[in-house]
Structures are given as structure tokens and as C-alpha cells.
Amino acid sequence: MDDTNRNNRKKNACRQEGTLVAHLGVAVEVRFDATGEKKIIRVKRNSGHVVGDRVTVDSDLLIRQKRKSQLTRMDARGKKHCIGANLDAVCIVAACEPLPPPGFIDRAVIAARAAHLRPILLVNKCDLPNSKQYEKELKKTYAGPVSLFILSAITGTGVDRFTANLSGLRSIFVGPTGVGKSSLLNRICPAINLQTGALHESRKRGRHTTTVSTLHRLKGGGELIDSPGFIDFGLADIPVTDLAFHFPGFERSHDTPCQFRNCLHRSEPGCTITSLLDRGRISQERYKTYLSILHELESLENELRYREKNKRRKK
Structure with a gap:
């Protein structure tokens, strides 16, 4: 019995809890709660671990704990990517140079809200001469409902x-x-001294300088994950009937539900959103953007149904 207890104590002594603070492809870096020390642990390239994960380390075995939240995007090939775990807020960084791809900000806001995270829009490079007009446009579209x-x-x-x-x-x-x-x-964190890059002058597009995701503690409290830049922010796991609730610019419709629960806000009777549109309370520009994203989600859902149907046939 004494030997069993002794072995259990040794086993528990080897187990440490911590937070995954960097993902390096075939390895991750874990910061341990008890000591603050960090350790590199090898993992499979597609292990599913992401920065922000709470983990238990037993020797070199990494056990992921249940996530309280996660942010997911879909790439142009239809593959889902979880890009951060146990988050509270999503800071969407935009600038007048280079301009974000069309719909990028909307999709990022929608993804954040669908994950029950606070979207924060950061308009960087306000020192540039042509930033004022861009700031004005973003304020008109997002200020108020989005920080x-x-x-x-x-x-x-x-x-x-x-x-x-x-x-x-x-x-x-x-x-x-x-x-x-x-x-x-x-x-924000001068001691980090991350590499930064200039824009390609001909295309006004950025060069990749961040190639891995890393988590940093902030001097004033809190933590911030820096993720590599990406062109597309495809929406994942958002039902078409939920899109309008998360869409920036449709917040006025939340107090008065539509007549039908599955309303997609096209031409259905008793639709709150089209009523607000007719009265000028929602802009035509916002509505057109909504319809465009709605069409994308419908196409995605139809494609998934088609794949599932083919799978059942093959069985």
C-alpha cells in the first residue's frame, strides 16, 4: 500500500498544468502555472493544439483540457482552422494600407460574436495622410455596436x-x-521586439513577418495572442438562420423578432430587417453585404449536405 501511494505521489509530481503560449508547427511551448517556467514539447503537426489551450503535461505527454471558447475560421480550400483558445476578445486590425480584403472585417466580427467573444476593431496607421477618410468610413459602419x-x-x-x-x-x-x-x-510590449516588414510597393500588400502564433502577457494585465496574417476569413459552423443576429449593422433588429423564426430576411412576410431597410434604418450597402455572405453560407451548407449524401450512398 505504501509503495502504491509512493508511486502515485511520484506520478502526480510529474504532472504539471499550464498554458500553451506558442505553436511552432511540430512543437509547442507550454508555460507552467506553478513555476512560470516554459518547456518545448514535440507534437504532431496536425495535433489540434492551439495557443491559449490549457494543458496537463505528464512527462512529454500533452493532454488538452476543455476549452471555454475558441475562434475558428475557414480557409479558401474549405479547411477549418482554430486560431485561438480560451479567448475573451478578438482584436481585428485594419489599415488604409493595405486595405483588408472585401468582407474581411464583417466576417471577423461575425465569427467573434458567434463564438461569444467581444469584437474590437483597431484602425492602425492613423499617421498616414489617407487614413482620415478610411477612418470615417469605418466609424460610419461599425462605431457603436463594435468597439x-x-x-x-x-x-x-x-x-x-x-x-x-x-x-x-x-x-x-x-x-x-x-x-x-x-x-x-x-x-504594447517593447521587450518582445518582433520583426516587422515593409509593404510591397507595387501591390501595397504586406510581407509575412509573423509565422507562428504566440501568447504574451501585458504589463497592465491581460494577455494577447499574435497570429500570422491571412487573406481570407471564411465563416465556419454558423447556421444561415443565425447570420443576421451576428451581422454588424443589424443590431436594431434584435428587439423585434421577425414573424418566422427561420426568416432569412429576403422577401419573407413580417421581416423586421427588410422593414428597417425600407424605413432607412439599415443601409442598402449593409444589406447587400449581408446577402452576399448569406449566399456564401447557403452554398457551403448545400455543399456539406451533398458530401454527406454521397458518404451515405457509398456505405
Whole structure:
């Protein structure tokens, strides 16, 4: 009995809990709760672990704990990617140079809301001459329902006001390459000294400087995950009937439900959104963007049904 207890104590002594703070492809870095020390642990390339995961380490065995939240996107090939775990907020970084792909901000906001995360829109590079008009357009579309901060990683304008809102939260930076995510993180956490890159002059597109996801503790409290830039932010696991509820610009419709629960807000009778559209309470531009994303989700759902049907036939 004594030997059994002794063995159990040894086994428990080898088990440590921690947080996954970097994903390096075929290895991850874990920061242990008890000591604050970090350890590199090898994993399979498609192990499913992501930065922010809570894990138990037993020797070199990595056991992932249940996630309280996660942010997922779909790439252009239809593959799902979980890009952060146990999050509270999603910081969507945009800039006038390079402009984000059409619909990127909307999809990121929708994905954040669907995951029960707070979307925060960061308009970086306010020091550039042509930023004012871009800021005006984004404020008109998103300010109010979405927290919006105008800032500059170069001059530091607005950065302190933004970081004060991150205290106690675990947030993630998402955005296209070249909008200044690494520069912002360097401004917030100077000791990190991340590599930054210039834009391709001919295309006004960014060069990839962040190639791995990493989690950093903030001086004022909270944590921030820096993720590699990506062009597409496809929506994953969002039913078409839920799209309007998460769509930025349709917040006025939340107080008055449509006549039918499965309303898709096209020409159905008793539709709150088309009524608000007719009265000018929702802009035609916002409505057209909604219809475009709705069409994408419908096409995706139809494709998934087709695949499932073929699978059943083969069985």
C-alpha cells in the first residue's frame, strides 16, 4: 500500500498544468502555472493544439483540457482552422494600407460574436495622410455596436487608451498581412521586439513577418495572442438562420423578432430587417453585404449536405 501511494505521489509530481503560449508547427511551448517556467514539447503537426489551450503535461505527454471558447475560421480550400483558445476578445486590425480584403472585417466580427467573444476593431496607421477618410468610413459602419479604436503603432497615438481596455482579458490579433499587428505588439510590449516588414510597393500588400502564433502577457494585465496574417476569413459552423443576429449593422433588429423564426430576411412576410431597410434604418450597402455572405453560407451548407449524401450512398 505504501509503495502504491509512493508511486502515485511520484506520478502526480510529474504532472504539471499550464498554458500553451506558442505553436511552432511540430512543437509547442507550454508555460507552467506553478513555476512560470516554459518547456518545448514535440507534437504532431496536425495535433489540434492551439495557443491559449490549457494543458496537463505528464512527462512529454500533452493532454488538452476543455476549452471555454475558441475562434475558428475557414480557409479558401474549405479547411477549418482554430486560431485561438480560451479567448475573451478578438482584436481585428485594419489599415488604409493595405486595405483588408472585401468582407474581411464583417466576417471577423461575425465569427467573434458567434463564438461569444467581444469584437474590437483597431484602425492602425492613423499617421498616414489617407487614413482620415478610411477612418470615417469605418466609424460610419461599425462605431457603436463594435468597439473601435483609432491608433498608430508608429507614433503611439491611441495605444494606451486601447490597451487599458484589455486588462483582465485574453485577446487575439487578427488581420491581413501588412496592417501592423507586429508593430502594434512591439509598441504594447517593447521587450518582445518582433520583426516587422515593409509593404510591397507595387501591390501595397504586406510581407509575412509573423509565422507562428504566440501568447504574451501585458504589463497592465491581460494577455494577447499574435497570429500570422491571412487573406481570407471564411465563416465556419454558423447556421444561415443565425447570420443576421451576428451581422454588424443589424443590431436594431434584435428587439423585434421577425414573424418566422427561420426568416432569412429576403422577401419573407413580417421581416423586421427588410422593414428597417425600407424605413432607412439599415443601409442598402449593409444589406447587400449581408446577402452576399448569406449566399456564401447557403452554398457551403448545400455543399456539406451533398458530401454527406454521397458518404451515405457509398456505405
